[in-house]
Amino acid sequence: MSRVKCPKCNKAERILKSGIVRxxxxxxxxxxxxxxxxxxxxxxxxxxxxxxxxxxxxxDIAAAAGVxxxxxxxxxKDRTDISxxxxxxxxxxxxSMNYQPNMLAQSLVSRTTHTLGVIIPSLETTxxxxxxxxxxxxxxxxxYRVIICTSxxxxxxxxxxxxxLMNNMIDGLLICHTIQTSTxxxxxxxxxxxxxxxxxxxxxxDLPITQILADDEVGAEEVTEYLIQKGCTRIAxxxxxxxxxxxxxxxxxxxxxxKKHGIKIDGKLLAYVDFSLxxxxxxxxxxxxxxxxxxxxxSISDRSAVQIIRxxxxxxxxxxxxxxxxxxxxxxxxxxxxxxxxxxxxxxRVIGEEASRLLIEQIISGSREITSKLIxxxxxxxxxx
Amino acid sequence: MSRVKCPKCNKAERILKSGIVRxxxxxxxxxxxxxxxxxxxxxxxxxxxxxxxxxxxxxDIAAAAGVxxxxxxxxxKDRTDISxxxxxxxxxxxxSMNYQPNMLAQSLVSRTTHTLGVIIPSLETTxxxxxxxxxxxxxxxxxYRVIICTSxxxxxxxxxxxxxLMNNMIDGLLICHTIQTSTxxxxxxxxxxxxxxxxxxxxxxDLPITQILADDEVGAEEVTEYLIQKGCTRIAxxxxxxxxxxxxxxxxxxxxxxKKHGIKIDGKLLAYVDFSLxxxxxxxxxxxxxxxxxxxxxSISDRSAVQIIRxxxxxxxxxxxxxxxxxxxxxxxxxxxxxxxxxxxxxxRVIGEEASRLLIEQIISGSREITSKLIxxxxxxxxxx
DNA sequence: ATCGGTATCGTAAACGTTTACGGTTTCGAT
DNA sequence: ATCGAAACCGTAAACGTTTACGATACCGAT
Numbered sequence: 001m002s003r004v005k006c007p008k009c010n011k012a013e014r015i016l017k018s019g020i021v022r023x024x025x026x027x028x029x030x031x032x033x034x035x036x037x038x039x040x041x042x043x044x045x046x047x048x049x050x051x052x053x054x055x056x057x058x059x060d061i062a063a064a065a066g067v068x069x070x071x072x073x074x075x076x077k078d079r080t081d082i083s084x085x086x087x088x089x090x091x092x093x094x095x096s097m098n099y100q101p102n103m104l105a106q107s108l109v110s111r112t113t114h115t116l117g118v119i120i121p122s123l124e125t126t127x128x129x130x131x132x133x134x135x136x137x138x139x140x141x142x143x144y145r146v147i148i149c150t151s152x153x154x155x156x157x158x159x160x161x162x163x164x165l166m167n168n169m170i171d172g173l174l175i176c177h178t179i180q181t182s183t184x185x186x187x188x189x190x191x192x193x194x195x196x197x198x199x200x201x202x203x204x205x206d207l208p209i210t211q212i213l214a215d216d217e218v219g220a221e222e223v224t225e226y227l228i229q230k231g232c233t234r235i236a237x238x239x240x241x242x243x244x245x246x247x248x249x250x251x252x253x254x255x256x257x258x259k260k261h262g263i264k265i266d267g268k269l270l271a272y273v274d275f276s277l278x279x280x281x282x283x284x285x286x287x288x289x290x291x292x293x294x295x296x297x298x299s300i301s302d303r304s305a306v307q308i309i310r311x312x313x314x315x316x317x318x319x320x321x322x323x324x325x326x327x328x329x330x331x332x333x334x335x336x337x338x339x340x341x342x343x344x345x346x347x348x349r350v351i352g353e354e355a356s357r358l359l360i361e362q363i364i365s366g367s368r369e370i371t372s373k374l375i376x377x378x379x380x381x382x383x384x385x
Numbered sequence: 386m387s388r389v390k391c392p393k394c395n396k397a398e399r400i401l402k403s404g405i406v407r408x409x410x411x412x413x414x415x416x417x418x419x420x421x422x423x424x425x426x427x428x429x430x431x432x433x434x435x436x437x438x439x440x441x442x443x444x445d446i447a448a449a450a451g452v453x454x455x456x457x458x459x460x461x462k463d464r465t466d467i468s469x470x471x472x473x474x475x476x477x478x479x480x481s482m483n484y485q486p487n488m489l490a491q492s493l494v495s496r497t498t499h500t501l502g503v504i505i506p507s508l509e510t511t512x513x514x515x516x517x518x519x520x521x522x523x524x525x526x527x528x529y530r531v532i533i534c535t536s537x538x539x540x541x542x543x544x545x546x547x548x549x550l551m552n553n554m555i556d557g558l559l560i561c562h563t564i565q566t567s568t569x570x571x572x573x574x575x576x577x578x579x580x581x582x583x584x585x586x587x588x589x590x591d592l593p594i595t596q597i598l599a600d601d602e603v604g605a606e607e608v609t610e611y612l613i614q615k616g617c618t619r620i621a622x623x624x625x626x627x628x629x630x631x632x633x634x635x636x637x638x639x640x641x642x643x644k645k646h647g648i649k650i651d652g653k654l655l656a657y658v659d660f661s662l663x664x665x666x667x668x669x670x671x672x673x674x675x676x677x678x679x680x681x682x683x684s685i686s687d688r689s690a691v692q693i694i695r696x697x698x699x700x701x702x703x704x705x706x707x708x709x710x711x712x713x714x715x716x717x718x719x720x721x722x723x724x725x726x727x728x729x730x731x732x733x734r735v736i737g738e739e740a741s742r743l744l745i746e747q748i749i750s751g752s753r754e755i756t757s758k759l760i761x762x763x764x765x766x767x768x769x770x
Numbered sequence: 771a772t773c774g775g776t777a778t779c780g781t782a783a784a785c786g787t788t789t790a791c792g793g794t795t796t797c798g799a800t
Numbered sequence: 801a802t803c804g805a806a807a808c809c810g811t812a813a814a815c816g817t818t819t820a821c822g823a824t825a826c827c828g829a830t
Contacts, residue, residue: 017804026792026805035792054579055553057816068780073818083778103552104493105816108785113489115532115554123521124734129514136508136535145549147500147532150521164530167488168440168786169500194439306721336691337721349509413774442786453810458788466808490786493815553816 006034055102061094076101107168111194115145116359117170119161121153121178121202125303126331127348128176131201134352135174142360144171153178153274159186166190172359173197177204179274182243196362200355201348203245208370210362212355214346215374216246220253222379223298223326223344228261230385232296232324236269236287238280238308239300247272250300250328269294273304280304284311295323296385302327306337309384325384339383346377440487446479461486492553496579500530501744502555504546506538506563506587510688511716512733513561516586519737520559527745529556538563538659544571551575557744558582562589564659567628581747585740586733588630593755595747597740599731600759601631605638607764608683608711608729613646615770617681617709621654621672623665623693624685632657635685635713654679658689665689669696680708681770687712691722694769710769724768731762 005012006029018028024037062069067086074082075090076099107113116139120128136146147170149161155178165173172195175187184204190197191209198210205211227235237254239247251270258265268290271283287294299305305327312319319325319339327334327343334341354373362368443461447454452471459467460475461484492498501524505513521531532555534546540563550558557580560572569589575582576594583595590596612620622639624632636655643650653675656668672679684690690712697704704710704724712719712728719726739758747753 020805028804033793035794037791055816058818059816069817070781070819071779074779077818079819081778086778100548100552102493102816103554104489104498105785106818108487108489108493108787108816109818111785123514123518126511126514129508129511129517132514132533133508133535136533137537140534145532145534145554147530148517148521149525149530150518152522163485167485169488169530310721333718333721336695336718338723440786443788444786454787455789455811456809459809462788464789468808471808487786490815491788493786493817494788496815 006031006036056097056099057102058099061090061097061099064097065090065093111168112171112363113145113169114143115147115170116356117147117149117165117173119149119151119158119165119173119175121151121176123148123150126333127201127301127329130348131176131352131355134349134354135356136352138353138356139360142357144356144360151178153180155181155183162186162190166193166195170195172363174200174355174359176200177202177244179241179244182241196359196368198355198359198362201246201351204243205245205248210358210369210371210373212351212358212373212375213245214348214351215376216249216346217253217256218374219328219344219346219377220250220298221257222253223328224254224257226379226381227296227298227324227326227385228257228263230296230320230324233263234266234269234290234292234294235296235298236271236294237298237300238283238304239270239272240275242272246300250298254298275301275304277307280307281311284308288315288317296326297323298326298328300328302329302331302334302341302343305341305343305384306333309337309339309341319384330380334380334382342382342385343380344377345380347375351375441482441484442487443484446475446482446484449482450475450478496553497556497748498530498554499528500532500555501741502532502534502550502558504534504536504543504550504558504560506536506561508533508535511718512586512686512714515733516561516737516740519734519739520741521737523738523741524745527742529741529745536563538565540566540568547571547575551578551580555580557748559585559740559744561585562587562629564626564629567626581744581753583740583744583747586631586736589628590630590633595743595754595756595758597736597743597758597760598630599733599736600761601634601731602638602641604713604729604731604762605635605683606642607638608713609639609642611764611766612681612683612709612711612770613642613648615681615705615709618648619651619654619675619677619679620681620683621656621679622683622685623668623689624655624657625660627657631685635683639683660686660689662692665692666696669693673700673702681711682708683711683713685713687714687716687719687726687728690726690728690769691718694722694724694726704769715765719765719767722769727767727770728765729762730765732760736760 006015011031014030016028016030018026018035020026026035026037028035058069058072062072065072071082071086072090075087076094118132118135120132122128132148139146147165149165151158151161158178158181175197177199184207187197187207198212199207200212201214203211203213224235237251239251241247255265269287273279273283297308299308305325309319309325312323317323325341327341328346329348330343330345334343354375358371358373443454443457447457450457456467456471457475460472461479503517503520505517507513517533524531532550534550536543536546543563543566560582562584569592572582572592583597584592585597586599588596588598609620622636624636626632640650658664658668682693684693690710694704694710697708702708710726712726713731714733715728715730719728739760743756743758
């Protein structure tokens with residue numbers, strides 16, 4: 001019967017049991033007033049643990065080189081206070097040991113992760129993936145990584161994503177709002193914090209943070225002017241959610257030009273949709289019943305414009321003779337559809353790049369200056385107009 | 386003349402200057418054998434520092450609650466060894482203080498980040514962004530984040546991206562190779578490590594890691610069989626890089642069916658391209674000069690198939706009467722082009738989802754079993770065939 | 771020898787968590 | 801009172817870095 005010995009006084013006489021804690025028997029030595037648990041099979045030597053597939057650390061290099069971790073850090077970071085000889089020696093050693101710094105530890109100390117968070121409504125829509133492409137490449141140029149979250153056009157998800165990202169994992173946040181986003185408290189909460197936020201493409205204009213977006217108003221003006229020059233007077237417009245800048249500003253441009261030409265705005269010619277196929281078709285059907293007949297349609301999205309073209313062709317309505325069609329975005333499909341789609345090229349990719357660049361420069365400089373950047377676009381005239 | 390006093394013995398008599406280090410005057414007290422630097426304006430009380438916009442930490446809550454950080458951690462993590470009362474108290478306190486855990490610190494300890502790395506050739510090609518969408522959503526369903534890197538179809542960038550990600554920031558890596566990737570040493574290096582890697586869509590078949598890809602061989606078989614049933618015998622094929630599985634397996638399926646029907650493979654009917662517009666046009670021009678004339682074209686990519694259709698239409702060649710055209714992928718453009726494109730739906734999105742799911746389950750289970758998953762697709766017959 | 775100065779290195783704390791383990795208190799049954 | 805047990809809480813180390821500050825050795829000019 002192996003009696004339990006106290007690890008301190010090494011005696012076995014006055015040992016009492018003292019409960020079970022976390023499934024292990026616990027003892028109490030009256031001599032040294034010491035509680036203890038029966039020795040569990042401890043890792044005897046850390047060497048065994050090191051020999052597995054773990055990443056090697058600064059300490060491993062330090063041990064191998066016979067110096068302190070500080071010295072190793074200094075050598076690898078090309079800091080001062082180190083001799084050329086040891087620096088070279090340690091660098092070669094680290095190289096041969098295949099050392100890779102642990103970014104988590106670095107980030108914990110430096111409070112920076114060199115990572116951007118991006119919240120985007122969807123990845124399956126061309127304009128969004130193109131913007132993301134711009135964001136990603138520009139970020140990569142600055143040495144930044146990108147974490148993406150999709151909101152699926154759902155405000156709840158957008159809010160959840162923000163919370164999930166704001167946990168010190170990112171240095172800055174880029175957000176393109178959901179089509180249904182109308183309140184912005186979830187953004188305001190984070191506005192004073194260390195992590196800068198910028199909005200792109202779909203922005204809340206009133207929100208005092210940096211925003212990067214297409215020059216929607218001018219774009220709509222140019223499109224509308226073009227159509228009027230072609231003789232159109234009954235111009236219908238397919239818009240998105242009223243709370244979004246793309247809707248507001250593009251409508252504004254449309255309005256400006258109509259006013260300029262003394263044409264009255266007809267509310268029946270405006271449709272606010274979520275860009276789903278059903279809603280687009282429904283809007284179109286309504287328009288076609290209106291008299292005097294419409295002679296042009298401006299769609300806020302190329303994709304919907306393409307769908308409109310297909311519908312019109314089914315109905316044997318001639319484009320552009322009876323109805324001229326204009327899109328926004330200059331996506332690839334516009335080139336493929338027949339007749340080819342006229343559109344306003346918002347230079348989506350550039351918006352992504354600029355958003356990325358502006359945010360990163362805010363991060364680097366630490367400035368929290370609010371800038372509002374408009375990316376100029378240009379008309380692309382094809383057959384549909 | 387304010388003499389310098391030793392911070393230890395508080396005397397000013399036997400103080401010597403002792404060099405300048407890092408731009409600050411240094412002193413040496415002969416009495417206590419102590420080196421020191423003139424007192425810099427130190428932060429007197431940490432309270433001042435805390436009052437800025439920093440995130441609050443477990444320690445802040447602990448201080449506010451008058452308990453240890455351990456207790457706070459236990460309360461928030463619903464661990465044992467804590468009373469219901471204090472748990473509730475601390476939870477409410479943390480809530481009111483708007484506490485957000487620091488994921489960096491958590492990850493450093495737990496050695497997991499709940500983050501996936503994804504390396505993808507491009508974001509501006511529909512199939513890739515669609516796959517990424519599948520990856521992202523499935524990951525999000527499991528509570529994982531996604532870091533994306535684009536290789537821009539450049540092997541160097543692919544290698545650099547892998548290195549950049551393998552620094553403890555991710556729990557697993559998903560990779561879709563560049564079209565030019567032919568050596569795989571950069572993958573092999575990381576294969577034994579803690580972080581599992583899986584390939585998707587474009588895979589190196591021989592590489593002993595998990596792979597998720599379309600059932601390319603069967604797809605090509607079905608497409609070829611369909612064309613032969615329609616009477617085609619001179620079927621041209623537009624392929625990608627020879628080292629890629631999509632090229633190899635789709636060619637294999639084509640080959641299988643031709644053999645089955647006793648049709649000899651004609652090398653002139655095969656073109657290996659990088660899917661750029663120029664190369665596609667060049668391949669097409671070559672084909673059109675061949676006799677006996679070709680009567681069908683299978684393109685490995687929908688996008689190229691669409692370009693082929695446009696070229697053929699320019700040349701007044703009837704589709705499908707003179708030449709039938711087939712694509713791979715079932716992208717949106719195939720629906721828009723006229724005539725509408727027949728294609729093999731590889732269910733791109735599902736590939737992304739499955740890749741995400743398999744990798745995450747490997748991460749969770751810790752298993753490193755190699756699985757090779759084929760995603761079945763289906764024929765989509767439209768006007769072009 | 772003394773002293774100011776420089777070059778090079780180490781110590782220890784810090785970043786914010788988690789966790790193994792020890793201590794204290796309480797309680798019920800002898 | 802004594803003893804076994806349980807409940808609850810704190811201490812300190814650990815994760816892998818960076819960095820403020822001290823220590824030591826050495827050197828050249830008095």
